[in-house]
Amino acid sequence: MRNLRFHPxxxxxxxxxxxxxxxxxxxxxxxxxxxxVILFAVVxxxxxxxxxxxxxxxxxxxxxxxxxxxxxxxxxxxxLGHGAFFGVGAYAAAILATDAGFPFLLAVPCAGVITALxxxxxxxxxxxxxxxxxxxATLAGQFIIEYLxxxxxxxxxxxxxxxxxxxxxxxxxxxxDRSFFYIAYLCLIAMTLFAVNLMRTRYGRAFVAIRDNDxxxxxxxxxxxxxxxxxxxxxxxxxxxxxxxxAYYMVSITTEPFNLGLSVEFIAMVIIGGLGSIAGAIYGxxxxxxxxxxxxxxxxxxxxxxxLSAIGLSMAPLRELAFGSAIVLFILLEPRGLAEVxxxxxxxxxxxxxxx
Amino acid sequence: xxxxxxLLVNGLxxxxxxxLAAMGFVMxxxxxxxxxxxxxxxxxxGAFIFLVLIGRAELPVYLAFPLxxxxxxxxxxxxxxxxxxxxIGEPLIYVIMLTVGLASIFKGAxxxxxxxxxxxxxxxxxxxxxxxxxxxxxxxxYVVSIAIGLVFLMLFGLFxxxxxxxxxxxxxxxxxxxxLSLGVHVRKVFALSWxxxxxxxxxxxxxxxxxxxxxxxxxxxxxxxxxxxVILGGxxxxxxxxxGGIIIGLLETFTGGYLSTSLRDVIPYIVLxxxxxxxxxxxxGLVEIERV
Numbered sequence: 001m002r003n004l005r006f007h008p009x010x011x012x013x014x015x016x017x018x019x020x021x022x023x024x025x026x027x028x029x030x031x032x033x034x035x036x037v038i039l040f041a042v043v044x045x046x047x048x049x050x051x052x053x054x055x056x057x058x059x060x061x062x063x064x065x066x067x068x069x070x071x072x073x074x075x076x077x078x079x080l081g082h083g084a085f086f087g088v089g090a091y092a093a094a095i096l097a098t099d100a101g102f103p104f105l106l107a108v109p110c111a112g113v114i115t116a117l118x119x120x121x122x123x124x125x126x127x128x129x130x131x132x133x134x135x136x137a138t139l140a141g142q143f144i145i146e147y148l149x150x151x152x153x154x155x156x157x158x159x160x161x162x163x164x165x166x167x168x169x170x171x172x173x174x175x176x177d178r179s180f181f182y183i184a185y186l187c188l189i190a191m192t193l194f195a196v197n198l199m200r201t202r203y204g205r206a207f208v209a210i211r212d213n214d215x216x217x218x219x220x221x222x223x224x225x226x227x228x229x230x231x232x233x234x235x236x237x238x239x240x241x242x243x244x245x246x247a248y249y250m251v252s253i254t255t256e257p258f259n260l261g262l263s264v265e266f267i268a269m270v271i272i273g274g275l276g277s278i279a280g281a282i283y284g285x286x287x288x289x290x291x292x293x294x295x296x297x298x299x300x301x302x303x304x305x306x307x308l309s310a311i312g313l314s315m316a317p318l319r320e321l322a323f324g325s326a327i328v329l330f331i332l333l334e335p336r337g338l339a340e341v342x343x344x345x346x347x348x349x350x351x352x353x354x355x356x
Numbered sequence: 357x358x359x360x361x362x363l364l365v366n367g368l369x370x371x372x373x374x375x376l377a378a379m380g381f382v383m384x385x386x387x388x389x390x391x392x393x394x395x396x397x398x399x400x401x402g403a404f405i406f407l408v409l410i411g412r413a414e415l416p417v418y419l420a421f422p423l424x425x426x427x428x429x430x431x432x433x434x435x436x437x438x439x440x441x442x443x444i445g446e447p448l449i450y451v452i453m454l455t456v457g458l459a460s461i462f463k464g465a466x467x468x469x470x471x472x473x474x475x476x477x478x479x480x481x482x483x484x485x486x487x488x489x490x491x492x493x494x495x496x497x498y499v500v501s502i503a504i505g506l507v508f509l510m511l512f513g514l515f516x517x518x519x520x521x522x523x524x525x526x527x528x529x530x531x532x533x534x535x536l537s538l539g540v541h542v543r544k545v546f547a548l549s550w551x552x553x554x555x556x557x558x559x560x561x562x563x564x565x566x567x568x569x570x571x572x573x574x575x576x577x578x579x580x581x582x583x584x585x586v587i588l589g590g591x592x593x594x595x596x597x598x599x600g601g602i603i604i605g606l607l608e609t610f611t612g613g614y615l616s617t618s619l620r621d622v623i624p625y626i627v628l629x630x631x632x633x634x635x636x637x638x639x640x641g642l643v644e645i646e647r648v
Contacts, residue, residue: 078449080456125632132391132452136583137632140625143580147622260580264456271453317467324460331454332442 052177059184062285065269067238073276075231076211081138084145087258089243094162115240123232161254274337283338369498371605375598380556386529387549396579397462402558403565432554501563584624590641
């Protein structure tokens with residue numbers, strides 16, 4: 001058995017493979033395994049239904065945030081339509097599950113593929129152009145998709161919404177929070193693994209090259225247009241899968257939540273978590289979901305005190321204000337997000353007492 | 357036929373306002389190539405400042421209007437100084453995401469203070485300005501707004517052509533390093549362009565508020581409608597912004613009049629996707645050709 005690897009005191013890589021490694025140390029690998037065991041064996045049994053609901057929401061939004069991070073953080077393209085693509089995934093899953101009678105295991109990936117195709121359709125006109133035209137095209141996509149979800153009543157039943165069947169795998173019903181916890185986190189792990197490994201392949205490196213300098217990337221023989229579209233397609237696929245899971249979890253869906261606000265929420269997750277960091281997207285999802293629940297709790301308290309409820313404080317403006325401030329503060333003070341904060345904390349421990 | 361002409365007139369006036377709103381947006385894009393997603397919120401802020409001055413403080417219009425514009429000008433300076441200045445030299449995508457965040461902050465703050473209700477300015481325009489021409493009827497608000505718009509358009513034309521600040525701005529837009537090496541104070545240019553953009557945004561917010569009433573959600577959604585307008589006109593052309601605005605305005609009113617009212621708000625975005633496919637640099641935009 002080879003020697004265990006610990007943190008070196010500097011960068012001593014002498015092979016390219018070492019640059020690509022996911023776990024720098026065996027301690028990291030071991031702690032991740034222990035963490036996963038605790039997550040699956042202990043957490044679902046000690047947490048109540050409300051806490052399970054929060055954890056499941058975190059898992060679902062984290063999948064979507066990872067997808068957006070592949071686009072923003074790794075390819076350097078901004079999407080303002082991620083909320084709408086999330087909605088496309090939700091509706092695709094709902095329609096496939098009710099009208100076409102697809103089982104859960106087939107409906108979710110199909111929803112992802114459909115969303116990826118819709119995404120590519122909107123990315124197609126903008127991918128030809130340099131600069132941030134994709135941002136503008138996705139803004140158009142956001143409004144057009146929202147309109148179609150509400151007004152294409154033959155397909156989406158308009159404002160009536162759709163009620164989904166219970167999640168079941170191989171004939172076993174898995175509708176409760178705890179079973180869904182396993183489904184959501186297994187999906188999250190699979191999607192995270194895929195994303196982490198994608199960034200080690202030539203495709204991931206091409207994305208990073210396009211982000212850093214598109215002229216140099218093209219000069220080195222990376223066809224920018226197909227790669228930008230591919231990145232956008234993958235990002236939409238993630239949004240679609242997350243939307244499908246969300247639709248199954250919520251049981252009934254309406255057109256309402258998939259607005260521009262949701263897109264901004266996803267952007268906030270990516271910025272707060274850390275651009276260009278897969279783990280960061282998960283931190284961001286955790287942070288934003290926590291912030292959402294915290295604000296709900298705060299408004300409940302404010303509402304119950306008579307004096308403040310007279311002012312009519314409602315949740316919507318507070319949320320806008322909190323998200324906006326979080327985005328602005330993180331960009332100004334810690335542009336690399338919570339992932340960077342976590343790295344700094346870790347290296348402080350590692351280098352203590354000689355942290356300079 | 358009367359219906360058609362009325363729609364035509366409405367479309368022209370609405371489109372002119374869109375063009376006016378887009379002008380401030382183009383201003384920022386021209387000097388720093390930043391897409392400003394907080395434009396609609398700046399418009400709404402201008403309208404609310406005017407509302408406070410004219411409604412709460414009961415100032416006369418000839419005092420309230422310049423004061424509101426001055427407040428917007430200062431606001432633009434402050435926003436640039438506090439939020440944009442630290443990001444000079446950072447990748448553009450950070451700046452753009454920052455404006456998305458700023459939009460949320462402004463919107464949340466305005467909702468906290470004024471709520472989502474619809475406000476109207478007290479009546480301050482003389483009724484004698486109405487134009488009646490056969491069956492066509494143009495209310496005084498439109499007349500005034502078009503007059504104001506034309507004045508601003510002319511002022512901008514002169515500013516960019518003859519004033520030294522205007523020429524500095526054009527030089528920064530054209531080539532930032534070259535402008536720097538020739539001694540142009542680029543940071544000052546950015547500050548000034550944000551201040552002027554906020555002023556123009558505030559002005560168009562006041563004009564739009566006079567016509568449709570002031571509501572945070574409506575005005576900020578108009579701020580997003582600026583995107584189809586500028587893509588159609590060309591992202592970096594001020595004249596193109598006005599013409600693009602008029603085309604989008606006509607399209608919207610005709611769709612609303614003849615097809616369906618719900619399609620009205622989406623049609624600009626459908627056009628946007630179409631333009632990106634056919635003529636991506638817009639009608640008057642600068643075509644960038646880059647070969648590797």
